[in-house]
Amino acid sequence: MKAWRFYGFNDLRMDETASPVCKPHHVVVKVQCVQPSVTEAQLARGIKTLAYERIKKRLETEAPVQLFGHEFCAEIVEAGDGVSKFQVGDRVAARAKLPCQDCSLCLSGRSTLCRKGPVIGFDLPGCFSDFALLPEIALVKVDDRISHSEAACLQSLSDSVAAVETADIQVGDTVAIFGQGSMGFECMQVARNCGAGKIITVDVRDEACQKSRELGADTSINANQDDPVASIRDLTDGIGADVVFECAGGSPLQGLSGVKTLTQAIDAVRSGGKVIGVSWFGEPFPVDIDLLRERSLRYLFPDISTSAHLEYTVRLVASGRVQLKPMITHVLPGIESVPQAFEITANKGKYKAISPAQVML
Ligand SMILES: [Zn+2]
Numbered sequence: 001m002k003a004w005r006f007y008g009f010n011d012l013r014m015d016e017t018a019s020p021v022c023k024p025h026h027v028v029v030k031v032q033c034v035q036p037s038v039t040e041a042q043l044a045r046g047i048k049t050l051a052y053e054r055i056k057k058r059l060e061t062e063a064p065v066q067l068f069g070h071e072f073c074a075e076i077v078e079a080g081d082g083v084s085k086f087q088v089g090d091r092v093a094a095r096a097k098l099p100c101q102d103c104s105l106c107l108s109g110r111s112t113l114c115r116k117g118p119v120i121g122f123d124l125p126g127c128f129s130d131f132a133l134l135p136e137i138a139l140v141k142v143d144d145r146i147s148h149s150e151a152a153c154l155q156s157l158s159d160s161v162a163a164v165e166t167a168d169i170q171v172g173d174t175v176a177i178f179g180q181g182s183m184g185f186e187c188m189q190v191a192r193n194c195g196a197g198k199i200i201t202v203d204v205r206d207e208a209c210q211k212s213r214e215l216g217a218d219t220s221i222n223a224n225q226d227d228p229v230a231s232i233r234d235l236t237d238g239i240g241a242d243v244v245f246e247c248a249g250g251s252p253l254q255g256l257s258g259v260k261t262l263t264q265a266i267d268a269v270r271s272g273g274k275v276i277g278v279s280w281f282g283e284p285f286p287v288d289i290d291l292l293r294e295r296s297l298r299y300l301f302p303d304i305s306t307s308a309h310l311e312y313t314v315r316l317v318a319s320g321r322v323q324l325k326p327m328i329t330h331v332l333p334g335i336e337s338v339p340q341a342f343e344i345t346a347n348k349g350k351y352k353a354i355s356p357a358q359v360m361l
Helices: 038-044 052-062 154-167 182-193 206-214 228-234 260-268 289-294 307-318 335-346
Strands: 002-008 011-016 026-035 071-079 091-094 131-135 139-141 175-178 199-203 219-222 241-246 269-277 298-300 331-333 358-360
Touching: 002 052, 002 335, 011 335, 026 091, 026 335, 038 335, 071 131, 071 154, 091 154, 139 307, 154 182, 154 241, 154 269, 154 307, 175 182, 175 260, 182 199, 182 206, 182 241, 199 206, 199 228, 206 219, 219 228, 228 260, 241 260, 260 269, 331 335, 335 358
Parallel strands: 175 199, 175 241, 199 219, 241 269, 269 298, 331 358
Antiparallel strands: 002 011, 026 071, 026 131, 026 358, 071 091, 091 139
16 A cells, blocks of 8 residues: 655655554554644654654654554444444544553543553554554544545544533633634634633634634634734623633744743633643743732643544534534645645645645545
């Protein structure tokens, strides 16, 4: 089969490799649609973010190596012994971070807290290839009402569902979301489904603000034109938002905000309110803990998404309660397009992309 393999950072080559051999509790899938996540597009270029050291070590010791590709839609072509939930011909998507199923946390029903399990695309080969071997526990069956393109976004949506659940939104809460990339859009739409009252979004791109209003934001602020903190305070009688999702932070090398939007999120939330940290920053930075303490702020990080979250994403999209199509701006033909998808995803601002660029196989 054809598979893209990394020989180092910035060195991606399409090779002819052996197709994966099925094993118990796993399936072999034929990939239909795959997209790099924003994190993967950064890691491919050696930009520091989540799992940078882990990927660097794999490149130094194992290259050439198949990396990334956990956001996909694929069809099962072979099911291993012990697979009970899926059949050949089923279309599936996956969650990325898997429990080890063996530690005391996993065995006591707290597998979302396990950090010993593998991550698809980081520890296991993902789907930048014709075929892939995947563990059954990662998968969800895709409803017929969901397209290949939409299904490739379900992994990201399941993380956004977990983030919104972590926020524990109360009915009528004012929710602000910094960043209207894929996870910002997803958090906004899931928050609407979970009882959010007033929804305020922030981005620096007019097209993202426009799309955000179309998808349900009551107000969308272009932070290049208006001060988002002052605007959010104006819209909340000076109090601040009950919940703020920070989805814009990260490396400025890729058009992200650095830590600026985290500072703004802290300034825009009300006393006792919650800031949900969705972004990865790639480096440490100083935080005024006394400020958080004085205002009784909660700075929370999302739980890892579970099978239940992933199955909920299927219902959300199949029923139309969350729209993914308007966020899919770039769809490329054929496995040869993978490097172009990484380029677009790494520079979404330049290409006016909202979600990562997709490749149809
Ligand atoms: Zn475990």
